[in-house]
Amino acid sequence: MGRKLYVGNLPYEVGEADLQQLFGAAGTVESVNVMRDMATGRARGFAFIEMSTDEEAQKAITQFNEHSMGGRNLTVNEARPKPERSGGFGGGGGNRRRSEPRW
Numbered sequence: 001m002g003r004k005l006y007v008g009n010l011p012y013e014v015g016e017a018d019l020q021q022l023f024g025a026a027g028t029v030e031s032v033n034v035m036r037d038m039a040t041g042r043a044r045g046f047a048f049i050e051m052s053t054d055e056e057a058q059k060a061i062t063q064f065n066e067h068s069m070g071g072r073n074l075t076v077n078e079a080r081p082k083p084e085r086s087g088g089f090g091g092g093g094g095n096r097r098r099s100e101p102r103w
Contacts, residue, residue, distance in 0.1 A: 003030070003057045004079040008046040010034070011070030015043075023049055026063050027056025048079055 007019065016032040023029050030050040034043050051057040057078070065076040 002078055003051045003054055005049045005051065005057055005060060006046065006075075006077055006079040007049055007064075008075035009072050010043065010045050010047060010074065011072050012043045012045060014047075014070060016047075019047055019049060022067075022069070023051070023060050023064065026051070026060035028052035 005023075010019075014034070016034050019032045019034065020029050023032075028051065030052050032047060032049050034047040036043055049060070051060055061076050061078070064074055067074045067076070
């Protein structure tokens, strides 16, 4: 179990301070990063939170997964590493399957 958590289905108006306060009930919060649209600065509805220990991270998952916040039920689980992006076809092709011809 890692200390970094994924928190999804966030209300768009929720900020770092709100999550710091909420998750502080489960233990020491090392960092909060609400993901934002680079062009508009608007929250994208998910965040990453790092707790100080694995035990506190597990407690936060148990305590806050499906927790109601701003009329939405949060999704809280262990953050997975970002998958490696393959560089084929000029830097990626969205959802295309590589076996399909591109014409």
